[in-house]
Amino acid sequence: MSNNRGNAVVGQSGGPTSVINQSLVGVIEEARKAGHIDQLLGARHGVRGIIDEKFIPLNNVPEDLFARIANTPAAALGSTRDKPDAAYCERIFRSFEKNNVRYFFYIGGNDSADTARIVNELAAREGYELQVFHIPKTIDNDLRVHDHTPGYGSAAKFVAAAVMGDNFDNRSLPGIKVDVIMGRHAGYLTAASVLARQHDDDGPHLIYVPEAPLSPDKFLADVDAVYRKQGRCLIAVSEGIVYPDGKTWAEHMMEDHERDSHGNLQLSGSGALGDYLADMIKANLGKKLRIRADTFGYIQRSFPGFVSDVDAREARLVAKEAVRHSLKPGTSGSIAMRRLISDDYKIETFCTPLETVARFTRHMDERYIENGNNITEEFKQYARPLVGVLPQVGTLDEINELVSV
């Protein structure tokens, strides 16, 4: 048992996920069990609630609410987009001092890990006993050191199922379809669309991630080749795809627009990139083609009732582990998962120093990407256990071999 007696703050930060409240409930449950924390305070809207001293006491959350809160997408405490600088972190630390906060559990991505790191260093410098834990959360799956992050599996399951449904929609009414998927810097979520394929001719037929630079010429040649062969084409594309020159497609789109002041491009719009790609296909491959684009939007990160079981369990687990590690005086860190070599999917957790996770984005390894337009079998093996069971589908083509037509 720690002799570091005092209060604890738990907060949630950044874009919501479907399982971020599993982590919140994990902290509450384990803190109750461990007993070394006096008051467990929930910060409203992350660091913003800390500096404004807006806390909800969480010691007495009735247990019958746990299951419903855990099932509820998006941050139950409220989230924030604030990215604290040194002065902001100083204010966080002063709030902790004032409220005798000795433990800080911050559920978030790499920016949150960085905030945790800075606050931790401030406390050390001032000789104030504080233990700081980063509890991972991001649908982008882009944290260094972590094998994968809670929130990713559920978002990936949603994307895989959505693209699977769209594949059959596109098969039913053939044409060219573009699906734009979240992920500004890392392609993990878009790559999960590969799990939609169950038959040889299933889409997505082309998958583009930010890690594989893409020129318009290659894009159009790819689409043309698939369409000529299959009479349809389903394309999964990250919102953050880049040109070979390193600029994003979004930036190039804006430059195109500036050149053409009569352009009809909606730059700020939610569907801008998808519409731009659809227009480009239409202009180059044929005006008569049936081309549509959808942008999946926020539901990728907040759709309830369709989470990955593994993801929900792990989101709870890493939070509980953070509280367990906090029992060791002087310990701080980010709770990560490591995959064990085993026939079945197995992980173990460990506590990694905050600075190993903070700030920087992890990108997809090149062994996961094929021809700049496809995702490898190795990635499927990586992602499948995180997503869990997907709907089992079938086609009438399966009987063509059995009966004469």
Added chain:
Amino acid sequence: MSNNRGNAVVGQSGGPTSVINQSLVGVIEEARKAGHIDQLLGARHGVRGIIDEKFIPLNNVPEDLFARIANTPAAALGSTRDKPDAAYCERIFRSFEKNNVRYFFYIGGNDSADTARIVNELAAREGYELQVFHIPKTIDNDLRVHDHTPGYGSAAKFVAAAVMGDNFDNRSLPGIKVDVIMGRHAGYLTAASVLARQHDDDGPHLIYVPEAPLSPDKFLADVDAVYRKQGRCLIAVSEGIVYPDGKTWAEHMMEDHERDSHGNLQLSGSGALGDYLADMIKANLGKKLRIRADTFGYIQRSFPGFVSDVDAREARLVAKEAVRHSLKPGTSGSIAMRRLISDDYKIETFCTPLETVARFTRHMDERYIENGNNITEEFKQYARPLVGVLPQVGTLDEINELVSV
């Protein structure tokens, strides 16, 4: 047993749904059991496959494929957007004559019912024994006579869950959010978003359907009032909303664009209406507001693994009933459901003449709409059993009454 011995054709038409293949499997299963049909032929891509005589024999579909096909969204036989005129219907009839088709089962919406009606009349005029059945399918829920239509419950469940998730996303990171939902003429699908509300302050805070004309002034005043009161606003809006002058918002948007040749509006784009509404809010209520728009797109009709159980069961049932009715010589019609007055949800099916369902759209009754921006409790009672169980969610506000802050 009918003495009307011959072959049967089954086809699927129009926009896909998540349960349209339940109906296909229903026809196959029941035809096998009834035994009055020689060859059961699946038309590839609806009426297009009939005139091109592209049929798949369905007598020998292995039963172990039934469950997977039934679970697969979108038309397993392929669909079509062709809307046959009299000449096209004549060609359908000639194909039937040539292939000794005596039964026609057409799974689709009101246009499909109309095609069925015309072909049926042609056969009668020529003294050719043909029985024609329309098997209802549409996420729009806009068929006359039918209490509701297969496909609606699952799409409504998806929309309710998506808006529920977005409500918590919006609560977590407050702002103004517009969700554009399918439905060009009828508001049933958008109205289902009302089922997302489980707490007093839950969104959607405003719901707009095509049946309630909406002016920009009212729209902006509504949003402003909600935002001032709650500090956030979640809006569910049908793609087909109309102005008080009867023109759609999409038409007005296009006129705005023509007036302003420098406009940056993407007219053909998938996200056009949502972006237009978001821009309008920003321009009128404040540039600093956090405003986003999403357009749910095709996944509303084709998302797998999240269907309504009631909907899946009923989609199978109406198809089986069509085959059962075909055993009575001379019978044709559309298989509809009627809701029985009962404490629990109960329906019975009946066969209604094709002309009672064909062509025209059913709109939402005004008793389902409140203040032009909300949906009534009576509608919730209508829709809830069709959607089934939704995720049970919770908020920390529920404990505010229990503990002092």
